[in-house]
Amino acid sequence: xxxxxxxxxxxxxxxxxxxxxxxxxxxxxxxxxxxxxxxxxxxxxxxxxxxxxxxxxxxxxxxxxxxxxxxxxxxxxxxxxxxxxxxxxxxxxxxxxxxxxxxxxxxxxxxxxxxxxxxxxxxxxxxxxxxxxxxxxxxxxxxxxxxxxxxxxxxxxxxxxxxxxxxxxxxxxxxxxxxxxxxxxxxxxxxxxxxxxxxxxxxxxxxxxxxxxxxxxxxxxxxxxxxxxxxxxxxxxxxxxxxxxxxxxxxxxxxxxxxxxxxxxxxxxxxxxxxxxxxxxxxxxxxxxxxxxxxxxxxxxxxxxxxxxxxxxxxxxxxxxxxxxxxxxxxxxxxxxxxxxxxxxxxxxxxxxxxxxxxxxxxxxxxxxxxxxxxxxxxxxxxxxxxxxxxxxxxxxxxxxxxxxxxxxxxxxxxxxxxxxxxxxxxxxxxxxxxxxxxxxxxxxxxxxxxxxxxxxxxxxxxxxxxxxxxxxxxxxxxxxxxxxxxxxxxxxxxxxxxxxxxxxxxxxxxxxxxxxxxxxxxxxxxxxxxxxxxxxxxxxxxxxxxxxxxxxxxxxxxxxxxxxxxxxxxxxxxxxxxxxxxxx
Amino acid sequence: xxxxxxxxxxxxxxxxxxxxxxxxxxxxxxxxxxxxxxxxxxxxxxxxxxxxxxxxxxxxxxxxxxxxxxxxxxxxxxxxxxxxxxxxxxxxxxxxxxxxxxxxxxxxxxxxxxxxxxxxxxxxxxxxxxxxxxxxxxxxxxxxxxxxxxxxxxxxxxxxxxxxxxxxxxxxxxxxxxxxxxxxxxxxxxxxxxxxxxxxxxxxxxxxxxxxxxxxxxxxxxxxxxxxxxxxxxxxxxxxxxxxxxxxxxxxxxxxxxxxxxxxxxxxxxxxxxxxxxxxxxxxxxxxxxxxxxxxxxxxxxxxxxxxxxxxxxxxxxxxxxxxxxxxxxxx
Numbered sequence: 027x028x029x030x031x032x033x034x035x036x037x038x039x040x041x042x043x044x045x046x047x048x049x050x051x052x053x054x055x056x057x058x059x060x061x062x063x064x065x066x067x068x069x070x071x072x073x074x075x076x077x078x079x080x081x082x083x084x085x086x087x088x089x090x091x092x093x094x095x096x097x098x099x100x101x102x103x104x105x106x107x108x109x110x111x112x113x114x115x116x117x118x119x120x121x122x123x124x125x126x127x128x129x130x131x132x133x134x135x136x137x138x139x140x141x142x143x144x145x146x147x148x149x150x151x152x153x154x155x156x157x158x159x160x161x162x163x164x165x166x167x168x169x170x171x172x173x174x175x176x177x178x179x180x181x182x183x184x185x186x187x188x189x190x191x192x193x194x195x196x197x198x199x200x201x202x203x204x205x206x207x208x209x210x211x212x213x214x215x216x217x218x219x220x221x222x223x224x225x226x227x228x229x230x231x232x233x234x235x236x237x238x239x240x241x242x243x244x245x246x247x248x249x250x251x252x253x254x255x256x257x258x259x260x261x262x263x264x265x266x267x268x269x270x271x272x273x274x275x276x277x278x279x280x281x282x283x284x285x286x287x288x289x290x291x292x293x294x295x296x297x298x299x300x301x302x303x304x305x306x307x308x309x310x311x312x313x314x315x316x317x318x319x320x321x322x323x324x325x326x327x328x329x330x331x332x333x334x335x336x337x338x339x340x341x342x343x344x345x346x347x348x349x350x351x352x353x354x355x356x357x358x359x360x361x362x363x364x365x366x367x368x369x370x371x372x373x374x375x376x377x378x379x380x381x382x383x384x385x386x387x388x389x390x391x392x393x394x395x396x397x398x399x400x401x402x403x404x405x406x407x408x409x410x411x412x413x414x415x416x417x418x419x420x421x422x423x424x425x426x427x428x429x430x431x432x433x434x435x436x437x438x439x440x441x442x443x444x445x446x447x448x449x450x451x452x453x454x455x456x457x458x459x460x461x462x463x464x465x466x467x468x469x470x471x472x473x474x475x476x477x478x479x480x481x482x483x484x485x486x487x488x489x490x491x492x493x494x495x496x497x498x499x500x501x502x503x504x505x506x507x508x509x510x511x512x513x514x515x516x517x518x519x520x521x522x523x524x525x526x527x528x529x530x531x532x533x534x535x536x537x538x539x540x541x542x543x544x545x546x547x548x549x550x551x552x553x554x555x556x557x558x559x560x561x562x563x564x565x566x567x568x569x570x571x572x573x574x575x576x577x578x579x580x581x582x583x584x585x586x587x588x589x590x591x592x593x594x595x596x597x598x599x600x601x602x603x604x605x606x607x608x609x610x611x
Numbered sequence: 612x613x614x615x616x617x618x619x620x621x622x623x624x625x626x627x628x629x630x631x632x633x634x635x636x637x638x639x640x641x642x643x644x645x646x647x648x649x650x651x652x653x654x655x656x657x658x659x660x661x662x663x664x665x666x667x668x669x670x671x672x673x674x675x676x677x678x679x680x681x682x683x684x685x686x687x688x689x690x691x692x693x694x695x696x697x698x699x700x701x702x703x704x705x706x707x708x709x710x711x712x713x714x715x716x717x718x719x720x721x722x723x724x725x726x727x728x729x730x731x732x733x734x735x736x737x738x739x740x741x742x743x744x745x746x747x748x749x750x751x752x753x754x755x756x757x758x759x760x761x762x763x764x765x766x767x768x769x770x771x772x773x774x775x776x777x778x779x780x781x782x783x784x785x786x787x788x789x790x791x792x793x794x795x796x797x798x799x800x801x802x803x804x805x806x807x808x809x810x811x812x813x814x815x816x817x818x819x820x821x822x823x824x825x826x827x828x829x830x831x832x833x834x835x836x837x838x839x840x841x842x843x844x845x846x847x848x849x850x851x852x853x854x855x856x857x858x859x860x861x862x863x864x865x866x867x868x869x870x871x872x873x874x875x876x877x878x879x880x881x882x883x884x885x886x887x888x889x890x891x892x893x894x895x896x897x898x899x900x901x902x903x904x905x906x907x908x909x910x911x912x913x914x915x916x917x918x919x920x921x922x923x924x925x926x927x928x929x930x931x932x933x934x935x936x937x938x939x940x941x942x943x
Contacts, residue, residue, distance in 0.1 A: 027654075028850065030897040032884070047649040054652060062702045088656045090703040093750060137752045167846070169800050176798050204845045208800045211789035270617070272845045276830070280789040310820040337943075340820040461839075461871040465832050468869070472825070523943055 057081050065094050070101040079121060086125050086132040096141060108147045115146045123157070130161060136170045140177055151182035166196055167205050186217045197264065204273035211280065218253035255407050257281055262411060265427070269418060275427040282408075282434050285398045291373040293507055294364050295385040295530070298356060298377070300552045301348045303329075304530045305364050305373075306507050310340040317368040320346060322353075323361055334527035335549055342504035343528040356380060383531075385508060395483075395505070396476045397438050408439055426459040437473060445477055467498040467518075479505050488531070493517065503528045510553075515539055520563075522547040537562070538583075543569060550575045561586035567598050574602055581608035618848050619836040620893050626881035630910065631888065632917060635903055636674040638888030639665045642900055643679070658700040659690065659709035661900055663716050668904040670719055670928050671911060671919045684725045687713045694737075695730030696748065706748045707738060707760040714764050715927060718935055723768070732770045735761050742785075743778030744796075754795045758783050759808035762815045763925060766937055771815070780818050783809050791826035803834060803843040807856040810863045811924045814939040819864065824942055828866035831857050839874030840893065850892045851882040851902050854909030859923040862912055865942035872913050879906050 035043065061077045075098055078091045099118065103111050122139045129135065143154055158175040161168060179189060190213050196206040249257070258281060264274035293306040303320060305313075313331040320327045329348065333341035353360050359379050365372040375386040400408070412435040419428040433451050436444035452470040456463040478492045479502060489511040497517035503525040506512070511534045519540040526547025533553050538560040545564070548557065554576040564570065564587040573579060582603065584590055590611045592598065599609060642665060654661060662683060669675045690698045690713065696705025697713040710731060717723045738746045738761065745757040758779055765771045785797045786809065792801025793809035806827070813819050834841040834857045840849025841857045854875060861867040881894040882902065889898030890906035904926075911921040920929040924939040932938065 027899050027901055028892050029848075030891075032891070032895060032897050051649045051652055054649070085653055085656070089706065090656065090698075093704050093748075096750065133752070133754075137750070141750070167844075169794070169802060173795060173799050176796075202846045205800050208788060208790075209798075212798050272833075276790055276845065339817055461835055461837075461874060462832055462869065465829060465866075465869040468866075469825075469829075 054081070054084070061091065061094065065097075070098040074098055082134075083125060083128070086129050086135045089134050092134045092138045096138070099142075099145075103145075112147045115142050118142050126161070130165065130168055131170055133170065136174050140174060143178075144181070149181075151178050154178045155182070155184065162196070166200060167202055169205065172205055172209065186213050189213055190217060197260075202273075203271075204276070207273045207277040211277065214249045214253060214257070218250045251401060251404060254281065255404065258407060258411060262414065266414070266418065269422050269425050269428065272427065275431060278431060279434060282431075282438050283398075289369050290371050290388060291364055291366050293385060293387045294362065294373045294375040295383070295507060296353065296360075296362055296375055296377050297383045297531075297552075298353050299382055301350060301352065301354060302345060302530075302552070303348060303362065303364070304343060304345050304507060305331075306504055306528075307342050307344075307366070310338075310342050311344075311366075312340050313344040314339075315368075317366060318344065319365040319367055321363040321365065322348070327352075334530070335524040335547070337524045337546075341528075343507060343530070345530065353377060356382065387508075395479065396441065400438070405439065408435055411435060412439065424458050426455055429455045429458065433473075441473070442477055442480055445474075448473060464498070467496065471495070471497045471499045472501050475500070475502050482509075489513075500526065507531065510534070512536070515558075520544065524549070527551065535559075545569060545572045548572045548576065552577065554579055556581040558583040559587065560584070563587065564589045567592060567595075567602060570599070570602060577605065579603060579605055581610075582606045583610040585610050617836070618842075618846060619838050620840065620849060622838055622878065622881045622894055626894050627883040627885050628877070628880055630880060630915065630917060631883055631885065632672050634885070634888030635883075635890070635907065636669065636672050636677065636888075638898065639669055639900060639903065640674070640677045655700045656703060657709075659687070659697065659712040659716075660699065662686075663712040664900045664904040666716055666719055667927060668900070668907050670931070671904075671907055671921055673919065675719065680720055680722075683716065684720060684722050687716060688725050691726050691730070694749075695727065695732070695734030697726070697731070704748065705734070707735065707745065707757045707764070708747065710734065711760040711764045714767050715925070718767055718927065719931055721934065728768055728770075732765065732768060732773055735764055736773050739774050739779065743775060743780070743782035745779070755783055755786050755793055755805050755812070756795070756808045759812045762812055766815045766939070767925070767935060769936075776816055780813070780816055780821075783812050784818075784821055787822075790830045791823045792830050801830065801844060803831070803841075803853050803856040803860065806831070807860045810860045811939075814863050814924045814941065817940055819940055819942050822864060822942075824864040824866065828861060828864055828869055831861050831864075832866070832869035835870055835875065838878055839871065839876075840878035841870075841875065848893065849878065851879055851890050851909070852892065852905040854879050855905035855912075855926065858909050858912050859926065862923040863941055867912065876910065876913055876915075879909055882906055 057077050057080055061074065061081065064074050064077070075095065078095050081088060082091050099114065102114055106114065119139065119142055122135055122142065125132070125135045143149060155175070155178050158171055158178060161171040190210065193206040193210045193213070197203050261274050261278045261281065264271055265278065287308045290308050291305055292308050295304040305318070318331055320329050327348065329346040331344045331346045333339070334343050334345065357379055360377040362375040362377065363372055373386055375384055377384040412432065415428055415432050415435065419425065419432060422428055429451050433448055436448055449470070452466055455466050474492060474495045474497065478490060482490055488509050490506055490509045491513040493513055493515040495517060497514065497519055500519065500523060506529050508531050509529055510531050512529065512532060513536040515536050516539040519537065519542055521542055521544035522537065524546045527549040529551065531553060532551050534556045535548070535554065536558045538558055540562050542559060542562040543564060548554070549572045555578050557573065557579065560583050564584065566589060569589065573582070589595065595611060599606070666675060666678055669678055687697065689701050690709070692698060692705045694705060697710040698705045699709040713726070714723070714731065717725060738748070738757070740746060740753065744753045745761045746753055747757045761774065762771060762779065765773065783793070786793045786799065788794060788801045790801050793805045794800050794802055795805055799805070810822065813822060834843070834853060836842060836849050838849055840851070841853040842849050843853050843856065858867065858870065861870060882890045882892070883906070884891060884898045887898055889900070890902045891898045892902050907918055908921045908926055911918040912923060921927070922929050922932050923941070925932060
């Protein structure tokens, strides 16, 4: 089905081919029917083995025949002694090897081989490993073989160190080695674990040994730093030897990534006026499962939690309304605690007299929000790597991997300090790799938003302003719970997505000169008073529907939007948004 | 050592550049009648999926009426075994792959009552393992493809609560790799086909937030080669079926705009065979129903208005799923 070139032939050649195929078909159908008939009659003899062998040699994907063969072998095992069974299974392995030579990518063949290997009275895993070595030397991207190898390694307890050395050899001698780097990513955390803590359990209350091993994507930081730094060197050698070897660049990006954040409640916010509590988690959760507990002045409260938008069953931000009158008197001081019972963590928040609102945030996240903590040694290593990759980039100006990696290194070292260079490199990237310019625009937007958040943190203000930055997307909105004023003007945004509803403290939105046509996220924002959307792409009244959920909205600027040309737009809007006294069309 | 050569194809200037829907409909309509063909017979082991591919592409082109509904429904009936599972063809053994295809076909035809649905559910449930994974059949092969087949089957039947969904999710997540992608089993290399199955699985189980969408989206958009076509993993040739596996995955995680749409469209159209109708894996190769479906479905995802909207999770026309009442989550 794959890779079969269409070849043009003459009428005579066509006829000859047709006759040949007709003959082949007859033979095949006869064998198939004979097989099915024997199986139906419950026959498990040599002839059945012969027939299935004949058919599977030509068509190893005919799964039912492998099933039949297993039935035959299982039956034979019951009537033969151990030595005879050993011989039969070894013959089977021999047959399988010839099948795999012809088609090394048949799921059926590999699965059957695994089944046979496990049933051998006297197993020979060393031979199986050697088969894998040979198969991978012909095609080191054959994932069937890699998976089979992993099974063999597990069954025969091959040391991780040995397998790591195997990847060293492969990587050192070959280019198409994404599979080897991938294998390394799974071996490293096993051999060089970083943190001494047990992996966070995903298995509920089950004992640790029954958990599946932590996946490398989330637990790479469990590779100790010493090994990590060695790994940087290894990868660097690879991409310096061949700057077009993608696998090394992919692997390097992984090495530069940040550790997964600790699971916690990162922020708790309370407002007397709204009589409401808002909570931000370090990742999206479903707080309706009963794992979130609110305690006010020592008393557990019966409250219901809701996510910021009906779209989200899982959300980083959750809201609950307190019983009316409980905190409204500004003369009273209150102490709130939010417990995330599932993770045995909580956050306290003190609401003082005279204060209309209060919050408590995790301070550690301020600095390491977007990148991992860097030791002195790691910093110096990354700095020298940045220098090297910069040099490489001068030699290979059209190599997009270099450009992207330089950006990632700068992000890891000093996101704010390298902002200008980062923007310049993104510009070049979009020219050099124009197919992915939308990706680079979104990634650049993400980094600019991160920088704005960092600046906002340092300035300790609640104003988030990022205009004229070619923003194509919004992200990290879960970090903006406390923001009162947001300015997104003169960018390339197409919408204010549902996640925008996480900005629960928002009073003013400025988003002029974008391409906004969707306002889904301007939804139940209790403090929102002013919205400016001049020169956008809002075209229908339906687009403005979400605004009706914001009770305090009093000023709305829609000048320069197609919707202003709608018939009776003023009266329609007066009906849709009665609280808006100040409407600009 | 030399440098790595970028594997790709070159699209000839005379390659097809417009969509030949009528030719494709004719190709598929005639395909079933090739019962005396060697290739056709050799592929009997996947016949149920073959029928699903043919019917789905016909429905997407508005041509489902040209297929023989009664014959197919009767065929499916004959393929349901005592254990509840469904086989690819008569006389073959049941398997999750063909159980899903059969259920998908019956949904297209609104004829789920042709089979014993409770038995199907029992069969699927019985294949879930201790660690949450699913075997393809009683012979025990484990693969995340089967996790997808299981939940997709049950979702179409409205019976997802019969399995241990949390465990199933745990297993799939344990297959997440350093690059944000997924493989067949824990430790397996990322592959676009498996990624489609796992993102589809996470959509159906409401767990898309567990993905690293930015990282995975990057890996997926890097599948696009200079020819505009998509490959299934690094350093491989482009193939039109990846226009589905990769594109649908990107759609599910809300990052389909990271692909150069015009270039991909050009590649997909170039995979058509102007003579016979149908799509091949790459320009100039032999066509088959598998690549025809995924070429057309890919074009649908790219917004081609001549084709019905296709659902990225189940690869079925959206209007069919609306009738079934199934609207899987997508990230925005």
